[in-house]
Amino acid sequence: MRRLPVYLLIDTSGSMTGEPIEAVKNGVQMMISSLRQNPQAIETAFLSVITFDTTAQQIIPLTDLASFQMVDLKATGVTSLGEALRLTANKITTEVAQTTTEQKGDWKPLVFIMTDGIPTDNWESGLEEFKKAKIAFTVACAAGGGADAAILKRITENVVSLDTADSASIGKFFQWVTASIGVTSTKVEDSGKEFTNLKELPPPPSELNIVV
Numbered sequence: 001m002r003r004l005p006v007y008l009l010i011d012t013s014g015s016m017t018g019e020p021i022e023a024v025k026n027g028v029q030m031m032i033s034s035l036r037q038n039p040q041a042i043e044t045a046f047l048s049v050i051t052f053d054t055t056a057q058q059i060i061p062l063t064d065l066a067s068f069q070m071v072d073l074k075a076t077g078v079t080s081l082g083e084a085l086r087l088t089a090n091k092i093t094t095e096v097a098q099t100t101t102e103q104k105g106d107w108k109p110l111v112f113i114m115t116d117g118i119p120t121d122n123w124e125s126g127l128e129e130f131k132k133a134k135i136a137f138t139v140a141c142a143a144g145g146g147a148d149a150a151i152l153k154r155i156t157e158n159v160v161s162l163d164t165a166d167s168a169s170i171g172k173f174f175q176w177v178t179a180s181i182g183v184t185s186t187k188v189e190d191s192g193k194e195f196t197n198l199k200e201l202p203p204p205p206s207e208l209n210i211v212v
Contacts, residue, residue, distance in 0.1 A: 001043070001044075001046070001105055002105070002107055003044060003046045003096075003097070003106045003112070003152075004044045004045045004046065004079075004106070004109075004110070004181075004188055005048070005062055005092070005095065005106055005107070006045055006046065006047045006109065006110045006111075006112070007048045007050060007052075007062075007091070007092070007109060007111045007112070007115070007136070008028070008048070008049045008111040008112050008177075009050050009052065009085075009111065009112065010024055010049060010050070010051050010114055011053075011078040011079060011115035011116055011117065011143075012051040012052065012053045012073055012075050012076070012077075013052070013054075013077055013116075013117055013120075014053070014076050014077055014078070015079075015080055015116055015117050016075040016116055017076075017147060019165075019167050020075070020116060020143070020144075020167075020170060021073055021074070021075040022141075022167065023171055024114070024169035024170060024172050024174075024175075025070065025090065026167070026171065026177075027173065027177075028049070028070050029174075030069060030147070030174060030175070030178070031177060031178040031181075032065060034066055034178045034182075035065070035182060038182045038186075039180060040185040040186045040189045041182050041186075042064075042066065043189070044107075044188065045065055045181055045185050046062045046063060046064050046065075047063075047065065047068055047163075048061055048062045048063065048091065048095070049071075050084055050087055050088055050091070052079065052080045052081055052083060052084035053075070053077035053078065054077030054080060055077075055080055055081050055083060055086045056083035056084035056086075057087070057157075058087060059071050059073075061091075061095065061144075061166070062095045065148040067147070068122075074193075078121075079115065079117045079118065079119050079120045079121075080120065081115060081119035081121065081123045081126070081151075082119055082121045082122050082124065082125060082126025082127065083121055084113075084126070085127055085129065085130035086125075086126040086129045086157070088136075088151040089129045089130045089132070089133040090129075090135060091142060092135045092136060093133060093135070093149065094108055096135070097200070107184075107188045107194055108137055108195075109135060109136040110137050110138075110139075110180070110181065110195075111136040111137070111171070112138065112140075112141070112177050113138065113139070113140040113148070114140075114141045114173065115141070115142065115143065115147050115152070115169075116142075116144045116146050116147050117146045118146070119151065120150065123151070124154075127155055127199055130155070132152050132196065132206055137158075137195050138155065138158060138200070139160065139177075139180075139201075140154070140155055140156050140159045140160075141159075141160050141162065141173055141208075142159065142160070142161040142162070143161075143169070143170065144162060144163070144164050144167040144169075145164075146165075152207045152211075153211065157197075157198075158198045159211040160173075160208045160210055161208070161209045161211060162207060163207070163209070164192050168207070169207045171210060172205045172207040173207075173208060175205065176202065176205060176208060179197040179201075180202060181203060182203045183202055187200075197206025198210065200210075
């Protein structure tokens with residue numbers, strides 16, 4: 001079976017304390033519940049969660065939706081986005097099956113990055129490793145006024161922004177991610193084709209601005 005790997009990169013730095021981090025936890029739970037109702041997604045989508053604050057860590061390896069169990073998130077420290085990109089490239093290399101002459105590998109991974117701040121590490125070296133891997137369709141979300149969409153644009157062409165990092169906006173972001181995973185899993189199952197740009201995903205809700 002060809003899996004659709006999905007990597008969520010979540011900013012858990014200190015500025016996410018309170019409402020934002022609670023909204024992320026609720027958003028992920030809602031996403032899992034919703035995707036479990038989707039026959040294509042439950043067959044195809046596998047989810048991993050990578051958090052980044054003072055360090056980056058994969059708190060959940062690539063897991064099928066039926067077995068997925070969210071762990072608690074705590075907001076603390078600074079914003080090691082570069083380390084998160086490096087770790088993601090490494091995990092995709094080791095966890096995602098590549099296509100060979102003998103077998104079809106997994107589908108191209110989807111990576112969703114959400115941050116409310118500016119990277120505090122040497123993010124460009126992490127970005128170099130991430131780009132070298134050339135392995136994923138990536139969407140980045142700048143949540144609230146403290147995030148720098150221009151930096152995210154260096155990571156991927158597909159950037160959306162939220163005016164505020166409150167529970168309503170973050171909830172809408174996760175609803176859109178859920179719809180995007182659902183649509184992608186249906187598309188790869190039905191047509192065997194992968195996404196190449198943001199326009200092929202469901203239109204974002206009004207709270208999400210597409211950064212051009």
